[in-house]
Amino acid sequence: MRKPVPDDAADVPLMRAEGLTKHYGQRIGCQNVALEIHEGEVIAIVGESGSGKSTLLGLLSTQLEATAGRVHYRMLDGETRDLNTLTEAERRMLLRTDWGFIHQDARNGLRMGVSAGGNVGERLMAVGWRHYGNIRAEAVDWLGRVEISDDRIDDPPTTFSGGMRQRLQIAKNMVTRPRLVFMDEPTGGLDVSVQARLLDLIRSFVNDHGLAAIVVTHDLAVARHLSHRTIVMRHGDVIETGLTDQVLDDPQAPYTQLLVSSVLQ
Amino acid sequence: MTAAETISPSVRIRDVAKTFVMHLQDGTELPVVANVSFDVRPGECVVLGGQSGVGKSSILKMIYGNYLADSGAIEISGPGGAIDVASASPRAILRLRETTVGYVSQFLRAIPRVSALDLVRAEIERADARDEEDKDHARHLLSRLNVPERLWSLPPATFSGGEQQRVNIARGFATSRPVLLLDEPTASLDATNRKVVIDLINERKDAGAAIVGIFHDHDVRDAVADRVIDVTDFAPQTGTSNGAGG
Amino acid sequence: MSTAETTFAGEEADDASPYNFAYLDEQTKRMIRRALLKAVAIPGYQVPFSSREMPMPYGWGTGGVQVTASVLGRNDTLKVIDQGADDTTNAISIRKFFEKTAGVATTTKTTDATVIQTRHRIPEEPLSEAQVLVYQVPIPEPLRFLEPRETETRQMHALEEYGLMHVKLYEDIARHGHIATTYAYPVKVDDRYVMDPSPTPKFDNPKMDNCPALQLFGAGREKRIYALPPYTDVVSLDFDDHPFEVTRFSQPCALCGSTGVYLDEVLTDDKGGRMFVCSDTDHCETVRARNRARNA
Numbered sequence: 040m041r042k043p044v045p046d047d048a049a050d051v052p053l054m055r056a057e058g059l060t061k062h063y064g065q066r067i068g069c070q071n072v073a074l075e076i077h078e079g080e081v082i083a084i085v086g087e088s089g090s091g092k093s094t095l096l097g098l099l100s101t102q103l104e105a106t107a108g109r110v111h112y113r114m115l116d117g118e119t120r121d122l123n124t125l126t127e128a129e130r131r132m133l134l135r136t137d138w139g140f141i142h143q144d145a146r147n148g149l150r151m152g153v154s155a156g157g158n159v160g161e162r163l164m165a166v167g168w169r170h171y172g173n174i175r176a177e178a179v180d181w182l183g184r185v186e187i188s189d190d191r192i193d194d195p196p197t198t199f200s201g202g203m204r205q206r207l208q209i210a211k212n213m214v215t216r217p218r219l220v221f222m223d224e225p226t227g228g229l230d231v232s233v234q235a236r237l238l239d240l241i242r243s244f245v246n247d248h249g250l251a252a253i254v255v256t257h258d259l260a261v262a263r264h265l266s267h268r269t270i271v272m273r274h275g276d277v278i279e280t281g282l283t284d285q286v287l288d289d290p291q292a293p294y295t296q297l298l299v300s301s302v303l304q
Numbered sequence: 305m306t307a308a309e310t311i312s313p314s315v316r317i318r319d320v321a322k323t324f325v326m327h328l329q330d331g332t333e334l335p336v337v338a339n340v341s342f343d344v345r346p347g348e349c350v351v352l353g354g355q356s357g358v359g360k361s362s363i364l365k366m367i368y369g370n371y372l373a374d375s376g377a378i379e380i381s382g383p384g385g386a387i388d389v390a391s392a393s394p395r396a397i398l399r400l401r402e403t404t405v406g407y408v409s410q411f412l413r414a415i416p417r418v419s420a421l422d423l424v425r426a427e428i429e430r431a432d433a434r435d436e437e438d439k440d441h442a443r444h445l446l447s448r449l450n451v452p453e454r455l456w457s458l459p460p461a462t463f464s465g466g467e468q469q470r471v472n473i474a475r476g477f478a479t480s481r482p483v484l485l486l487d488e489p490t491a492s493l494d495a496t497n498r499k500v501v502i503d504l505i506n507e508r509k510d511a512g513a514a515i516v517g518i519f520h521d522h523d524v525r526d527a528v529a530d531r532v533i534d535v536t537d538f539a540p541q542t543g544t545s546n547g548a549g550g
Numbered sequence: 551m552s553t554a555e556t557t558f559a560g561e562e563a564d565d566a567s568p569y570n571f572a573y574l575d576e577q578t579k580r581m582i583r584r585a586l587l588k589a590v591a592i593p594g595y596q597v598p599f600s601s602r603e604m605p606m607p608y609g610w611g612t613g614g615v616q617v618t619a620s621v622l623g624r625n626d627t628l629k630v631i632d633q634g635a636d637d638t639t640n641a642i643s644i645r646k647f648f649e650k651t652a653g654v655a656t657t658t659k660t661t662d663a664t665v666i667q668t669r670h671r672i673p674e675e676p677l678s679e680a681q682v683l684v685y686q687v688p689i690p691e692p693l694r695f696l697e698p699r700e701t702e703t704r705q706m707h708a709l710e711e712y713g714l715m716h717v718k719l720y721e722d723i724a725r726h727g728h729i730a731t732t733y734a735y736p737v738k739v740d741d742r743y744v745m746d747p748s749p750t751p752k753f754d755n756p757k758m759d760n761c762p763a764l765q766l767f768g769a770g771r772e773k774r775i776y777a778l779p780p781y782t783d784v785v786s787l788d789f790d791d792h793p794f795e796v797t798r799f800s801q802p803c804a805l806c807g808s809t810g811v812y813l814d815e816v817l818t819d820d821k822g823g824r825m826f827v828c829s830d831t832d833h834c835e836t837v838r839a840r841n842r843a844r845n846a
Contacts, residue, residue, distance in 0.1 A: 080395075127705070127709065128709045131709060131711065148744055150696060150717075152696075153696065153717060153721060154721060154724055154725075156720070156724055157717050157720050157721050157724065159715060160717065161714065161717050162713070163713075164713040164714075164716040164720065165711065165713030165714075166713070167713075169716070169789055169790050170790045170791050171720065171723055171789040171790075171791050171792050172791050174720065174789075175724075192724070193724045193725065215423065235417075236417070239417050239418070257602060267394070267398055268394050268395075280373075280394075281394055282369060282370075282397055283368055284396065285368050285369060285371065285372060285394075287371055288365070288371065289324075289365075289370065289371040289372055290590055291325075291372065292327075293327030293328070296326070296327045296328055296329060297327075302327060304402040304806075
């Protein structure tokens with residue numbers, strides 16, 4: 040059911056990281072990580088708490104500063120840039136237009152005091168939309184796509200359930216049609232039935248919009264359901280990478296075998 | 305077969321070996337197969353034979369890229385030339401799966417909230433990029449496989465095992481991929497539906513697909529096989545090879 | 551603020567007064583003037599300054615008083631208004647404060663004043679190049695409503711990221727069907743900085759635009775100063791399909807009959823009686839005097 044990875048003739052990755060390293064004082068966040076992601080591709084980063092997967096996500100999304108290493112990104116104009124060389128204005132523009140970020144805790148990704156419509160409209164207004172009617176129509180459209188009925192458009196997320204908040208976060212991010220979305224445990228803390236619905240929704244967005252996504256999760260089912268490729272991390276190191284079904288069905292590294300065997304079937 | 309031999313193979317397997325290393329059991333090594341070499345030509349159905357546990361399924365999974373081959377080469381002719389699955393990048397394997405290699409097992413990985421019809425149709429869209437006929441073709445397959453029409457618009461998660469299996473077969477045969485891997489698709493099907501699957505396989509063969517299959521039912525095997533390869537011949541020289549990866 | 555010479559000549563305290571001229575010491579005034587110069591140079595930008603303790607509580611105009619004290623010269627004539635009125639406690643006490651500490655002339659007549667300190671109104675009488683309008687500002691940061699982090703709002707100003715300001719207006723329309731913000735209505739200054747015009751009614755926003763007078767804003771508790779140099783573009787934010795609209799009143803002032811001015815509602819009895827009168831008391835009196843003269 041996953042959408043084909045487009046056969047990009049030029050085959051220039053959307054994002055490429057090399058030697059990414061982050062030290063927190065003496066402690067190692069992650070070490071010498073290399074990674075490439077292409078349009079339409081979903082990569083899962085799996086591992087336990089403290090494995091460095093969230094650190095890696097922070098480095099890739101420029102929320103954290105690397106101790107060493109680089110991240111290159113092919114900008115909308117086609118030019119591949121070292122993200123370190125972006126101006127602050129360019130970096131922030133990237134974060135709120137061409138990228139999305141889905142947080143585990145929706146409170147970090149939403150303005151809790153602002154209505155659902157205002158949350159979805161924020162990115163549009165940030166890029167210069169100045170027609171209330173158009174902003175609202177777009178918000179209604181996107182709320183519909185994440186299965187939030189339009190009579191909730193003026194309610195703040197404080198009145199929403201956990202699953203609805205996550206779906207609102209997705210709408211808020213998707214409204215500018217990002218090419219790359221970072222997700223940090225997007226289904227964490229949700230009921231199982233709610234998780235399934237959310238995963239399904241994320242998968243259909245990835246399929247329909249040819250999104251690239253980097254998903255951090257400790258849940259191998261999330262990796263299997265969403266991702267083409269999986270990166271296994273432990274103690275800040277990449278232990279194993281490969282096709283998701285291959286890594287999960289024929290794990291090579293001792294740690295990956297342990298992870299896979301720990302999942303309740 | 306003489307005519308077929310002049311055509312270059314769709315699948316070319318040379319000296320493939322597979323050993324499972326069980327790190328959680330003190331690194332116990334379970335050799336599964338070794339020196340696996342055979343070709344599959346377009347329009348040909350090769351059936352893997354041998355007892356349960358001899359490594360038939362592992363070979364199929366290595367061809368699909370689901371299992372890693374430890375050594376050897378698995379070359380599959382794709383749209384851009386032959387690709388060695390044993391050494392190809394994950395992206396190249398994914399692309400091969402989209403364009404060239406299909407895999408049908410008896411198990412459906414159901415996706416919540418996606419209807420049976422959409423499952424089959426999405427598969428057609430994914431591989432063949434057709435649009436208009438998708439739905440008709442999907443309906444046609446589901447009805448051939450006797451999936452009751454009232455179920456088509458429902459997600460298969462709640463279907464019976466047999467119904468799920470037939471939805472999955474419809475999916476697997478929905479596309480015109482030139483290489484088809486069949487992992488006991490007919491297991492536990494009734495005679496009527498087995499016959500449908502036999503017909504589907506023969507139709508794909510006639511259309512030039514190269515097929516590698518595992519079938520426990522002799523009637524199915526006899527009806528579709530051009531050749532049977534005894535996987536016992538690929539047993540590793542060292543130690544026993546029971547149990548792993550069947 | 552008259553000529554430079556007279557303005558800053560009497561730096562030593564008046565012999566008769568126990569206070570330095572206009573209460574603040576000269577170092578502090580210089581510090582504030584430096585902040586003011588920077589604010590004038592970067593219209594709409596909030597300049598931090600080390601706000602002093604003043605002999606009045608925060609919220610009573612400590613920011614405006616410090617700015618006034620720093621720009622006041624001996625020959626200036628000071629007017630102080632509170633919501634347009636010269637005769638409220640706040641206006642009177644600030645006026646008396648400067649009478650006592652600076653000995654400057656004071657007035658209630660807008661046209662006679664060279665420095666006007668205001669809380670939440672702009673006089674109806676058009677201002678001139680010879681005048682300075684000093685606003686008392688409670689909260690200078692227009693983005694705070696939606697973004698409480700000061701570090702973040704400063705970044706947003708620096709990078710001109712003002713989408714959030716429209717989120718506030720969006721919320722208004724979503725909730726009320728129209729932009730219900732009627733005071734502290736955000737403006738864009740000189741096509742660059744978004745500024746909170748202090749809690750003046752949005753009725754006064756157009757008066758800020760292209761105004762001949764120098765407009766200075768002081769926030770004492772928040773320690774920020776900002777400014778609009780004369781003839782600066784000041785545009786009220788809005789949506790294409792919900793344009794900025796000035797408040798309109800359906801009736802004239804009940805006392806002077808003026809139209810097109812800002813009116814306050816005044817209760818006249820306990821039975822629901824009320825009337826609408828000019829918020830600008832000086833304007834109201836001036837018009838009434840003119841009417842009387844005409845009728846006489």
